[in-house]
Amino acid sequence: MKKTHYIILLFFPFFFINCKKESKKSSLETVEVKPFEIDTLIVKKHLYTLASDDMEGRKPGTPGIEKAAKYIETEFQRIGLKTFEGAENYRQNFHEKDLDLFNIIGVLEGKSLKDEYVIVSAHYDHLGIKEGAEVDSIYNGANDDASGVTGVLTLAEYFKNKNNNERSIVFVAFTAEEMGLVGSKYFGTQVDASKFVAGINMELIGKEPNTGPKTAWLTGFERSDFGVIIQKNLEGSGYKLFPDPYPKFNLFFRSDNASLAKLGVPSHTFSTTPIDIDKEYHQLSDEVTSLDMKVVTETIKAVALGTGSIIRGEDTPTRITDLE
Structure with missing residues (x-):
C-alpha cells in the first residue's frame, strides 16, 4: 500500500x-491582435496635440512649429515610414523669407509600382500668437490645418497596416502654407512630377459642410477625373463627395495641392467646412472645441476608401493640363 x-x-x-x-x-x-482602425480616439490624440496652446500657433520660425514638427516626426517613426529619397531624416530643409524652413516627409514604399507616387498632404503651420490680445492670444489652427495633418498621420498608420499599396505613398506635412504655399512650392521644385500620379491634400475637414452629414467637397473637381474615381469608390458607403461649391473663391489655387497641380499632377484638396459662413477661419476661436470629431473621423475614412483604387494601382487619374 x-x-x-x-x-x-x-x-x-x-x-x-x-x-x-x-x-x-x-x-x-x-490572443487576438486588433487591426488599426480609424476612430475618434486616434483623431483626438493627434488633433488635440497639434492644436494645443503648447504649439503656440505653429508659426514658421518659432519654437511652437518646432514642437509640432517633432511630434509629426515621432509619429512617422513610430508608424514605420521611410525617409524621402534616402534622406537622413524626415525633414526637407530649405531657406526662404529669411527663415530656416522644413517640410516633414515620410514614405510608405509601394510594391509592384513603387516608382509611382501618391502624395497625401496637409500644412502644419499656422498664424502663431496675436500681439496685444488680452485673454486668448494663440491662433491654435485646429481646423486650419491641424485637422488635415491629423488626416495625414491617421492615413499613414492606416495604409501601413493595410499593407496593400502597390504604389508608394508620400506623406507630407507642408510648412509655410499661410505665407503663400511656400513649403509645397519648394517641394515641387525638388521632385520629378511625372512620377506623381495623384495628390490628396486635406484642409479644413473639421466641420459639417452645407451638403450635409457624411459629405465633403473637392477643389478643382472638373480639372481631372480624380473626383469621379473617388465618387465611384465611395458608392454604397453612405458618404458622398461633391465638387467645390465655392468657385468664386478660387480655392483650387489657394491650398498646397496647387503647387503640384501646376506641374500637371492631378492634385486636389478635400474639405468639409462651409467657409462662406465659417466664423473661426483665421481667428483665435479656431480651437478643437469648435470642431466635430465625428466629421473629421468620417472624412478621413472617406479619403481612405475613396483613394483606395489609386493607392492599389487600379486607377490612374488624368493629368491636369488646363490651369487657367
Whole structure:
C-alpha cells in the first residue's frame, strides 16, 4: 500500500505542472491582435496635440512649429515610414523669407509600382500668437490645418497596416502654407512630377459642410477625373463627395495641392467646412472645441476608401493640363 501511494504522489505533481503549461499555451494562442482602425480616439490624440496652446500657433520660425514638427516626426517613426529619397531624416530643409524652413516627409514604399507616387498632404503651420490680445492670444489652427495633418498621420498608420499599396505613398506635412504655399512650392521644385500620379491634400475637414452629414467637397473637381474615381469608390458607403461649391473663391489655387497641380499632377484638396459662413477661419476661436470629431473621423475614412483604387494601382487619374 505504501508503495502504491508513493507512485501516485510522484505522478500527480507532474500532471499538474503539465496542465498549467497547456493552459498557458492555450491562452497565448487565443490572443487576438486588433487591426488599426480609424476612430475618434486616434483623431483626438493627434488633433488635440497639434492644436494645443503648447504649439503656440505653429508659426514658421518659432519654437511652437518646432514642437509640432517633432511630434509629426515621432509619429512617422513610430508608424514605420521611410525617409524621402534616402534622406537622413524626415525633414526637407530649405531657406526662404529669411527663415530656416522644413517640410516633414515620410514614405510608405509601394510594391509592384513603387516608382509611382501618391502624395497625401496637409500644412502644419499656422498664424502663431496675436500681439496685444488680452485673454486668448494663440491662433491654435485646429481646423486650419491641424485637422488635415491629423488626416495625414491617421492615413499613414492606416495604409501601413493595410499593407496593400502597390504604389508608394508620400506623406507630407507642408510648412509655410499661410505665407503663400511656400513649403509645397519648394517641394515641387525638388521632385520629378511625372512620377506623381495623384495628390490628396486635406484642409479644413473639421466641420459639417452645407451638403450635409457624411459629405465633403473637392477643389478643382472638373480639372481631372480624380473626383469621379473617388465618387465611384465611395458608392454604397453612405458618404458622398461633391465638387467645390465655392468657385468664386478660387480655392483650387489657394491650398498646397496647387503647387503640384501646376506641374500637371492631378492634385486636389478635400474639405468639409462651409467657409462662406465659417466664423473661426483665421481667428483665435479656431480651437478643437469648435470642431466635430465625428466629421473629421468620417472624412478621413472617406479619403481612405475613396483613394483606395489609386493607392492599389487600379486607377490612374488624368493629368491636369488646363490651369487657367
